[in-house]
Amino acid sequence: MMSRTTLMTTVVNREGANGGLRLGFNILIFVAMAKSSFKLEHPLERRQGEASRIREKYPDRIPVIVERAEKSDVPEIDKKKYLVPADLTVGQFVYVVRKRIKLSPEKAIFIFVKNILPPTAAMLSAIYEENKDEDGFLYMTYSGENTFGIIEAYDQGISV
Numbered sequence: 494m495m496s497r498t499t500l501m502t503t504v505v506n507r508e509g510a511n512g513g514l515r516l517g518f519n520i521l522i523f524v525a526m527a528k529s530s531f532k533l534e535h536p537l538e539r540r541q542g543e544a545s546r547i548r549e550k551y552p553d554r555i556p557v558i559v560e561r562a563e564k565s566d567v568p569e570i571d572k573k574k575y576l577v578p579a580d581l582t583v584g585q586f587v588y589v590v591r592k593r594i595k596l597s598p599e600k601a602i603f604i605f606v607k608n609i610l611p612p613t614a615a616m617l618s619a620i621y622e623e624n625k626d627e628d629g630f631l632y633m634t635y636s637g638e639n640t641f642g643i644i645e646a647y648d649q650g651i652s653v
Contacts, residue, residue, distance in 0.1 A: 529560055
């Protein structure tokens with residue numbers, strides 16, 4: 494994965510046909526997050542054991558860790574560990590998170606899995622299978638804004 498500095502250098506160094514700089518407008522959402530505090534607080538073996546026990550006891554549920562993005566302006570969530578029905582959609586889970594952090598209706602919230610906004614209609618079971626951590630948990634991060642995004646430069650012939 495490119496660093497922000499590398500990506501911005503790549504964007505600036507692209508030359509257009511007439512010597513001008515070209516920028517693309519495809520956006521890649523990338524949230525600058527610190528390593529999960531849950532991971533820092535609990536060793537890998539303990540997390541693996543817990544996730545394994547949960548999946549054995551509740552095979553129709555997904556073990557999820559939800560944490561706030563590092564520089565987010567929304568409140569901290571009161572509970573980080575969730576046992577979520579596998580048939581719940583991302584959109585339905587966003588509703589659960591909104592309720593837990595007591596977010597006002599006019600305030601937007603964005604949920605990220607591995608720094609990507611998952612589709613709101615996607616089932617958590619599919620998101621889990623594609624993105625579960627080596628410890629067996631699905632890690633989700635929430636933020637009050639998605640403007641942490643950086644531009645992914647594609648050559649679209651736009652000169653500046």
